[in-house]
Amino acid sequence: MTDSSSELHQDLRNAVGELCRRFPDTYWRELDAERAYPEEFVRTLTDAGYLAALIPEEYGGSGLGLMEASIILEEVNRAGGNAGACHAQMYIMGTLLRHGSAEQKQAILPKIAGGELRLQAFGVTEPTTGTDTTQLKTMAVRKGDSYVVNGQKVWISRAEHSDLMLLIARTTPLEEVKKKTDGLSVFLIDLRQAVGNGMTIRPLRTMMNHATTEVFFDDLEIPVDTLIGEEGRGFRYLIDGLNAERILIAAECVGDGRWFVERSCTYSKERVVFNRPIGQNQGIQFPISRAHVNVEAADLMRIRAAELFDDGKPCGAEANMAKLLAADASWEAANVAVQTYGGFGFAEDYDIERKFRETRLYQVAPVSTNLILSFIGEHVLGLPRSF
């Protein structure tokens, strides 16, 4: 990193941190209790241009790199917020940018950059096939100038708060393709037209406030120009976006981890039991120190992965390792924070339990720890393929 880029990064951290201070713990706590979407926060972040960080300047974005985008999301989580409410726009947009037609990009990207349209929903997971994406059952069948979509998705986050959804569906039945990764296609659906006309969204209440839903398609008709790129190549487009997704989530976990470590330090210096601050006891101090070490180590891998990504170099191994290390480190730091706070770790008013629930997600989604280990085993270490 050059001096000027590190200065730029510090300025960016300060500016995002300042914006986040307008949304204190109480803001996130109240939303969590009501399971409500952080509408005002997302609007403020969008208006400030941060969610358009990765959109090139020619489309009205700021044309920054993935490193800068990751710093934005990290700072949101480090300030006690939850970037999960809006992170997907950053990585979903990449599919449109890389594989969309000139007309699609011109029509949509400036509106996303300007905040006129939200692209926050990504429809991949299905209830019966889960991680095994190639087996997904949702079908989009060509009929004249339209595709007719039938099927079901689950865990589709932010669908009720987005104008557009990137959907992956089968366009050629599995039995008719040579490779199981063939025959899947990606569509950009206008939710404002689709909902109520063949598409239904049902909220799913989860252990944290994540605005996630299940989605049903019942003869939903979508125009052919909603297809992104070539029909049948959707799985590859999906894979192309995964490294960015992994790195951005790793940065959020680093933000969470630092928040837990900072809170644990502050609390353990203030809380006096047996006539001494609890942080004076090495039984309390050492786990916090270890959590800090692991968060900082994970951050190095996240920086390495982001630098490779921004240089256009292969970074699949680093992006996956960053996601795994950061998700583990934030989860460890979360557990340490609960232990440090004792009973108060469970009290809603201290926010530890809320962030504990929020950061737990990243062991499972958007990709689970086992699937990352499997990627490393097979693609990095050359071990025999397991599935």
Ligand SMILES: Cc1cc2nc3c(=O)[nH]c(=O)nc-3n(C[C@H](O)[C@H](O)[C@H](O)COP(=O)(O)OP(=O)(O)OC[C@H]3O[C@@H](n4cnc5c(N)ncnc54)[C@H](O)[C@@H]3O)c2cc1C
């Ligand atoms: C809150 C939330 C938000 C989400 N948001 C979205 C979203 O916006 N869009 C979207 O498309 N999806 C979303 N997801 C789905 C998420 O990506 C999946 O839950 C995740 O990929 C795991 O899939 P699954 O739940 O079907 O688990 P399964 O595939 O059923 O797997 C269950 C467990 O078994 C393990 N497992 C499975 N196969 C193997 C194997 N071969 N070897 C070792 N272990 C294995 C998995 O790692 C996992 O731990 C979200 C999920 C949650 C909980």
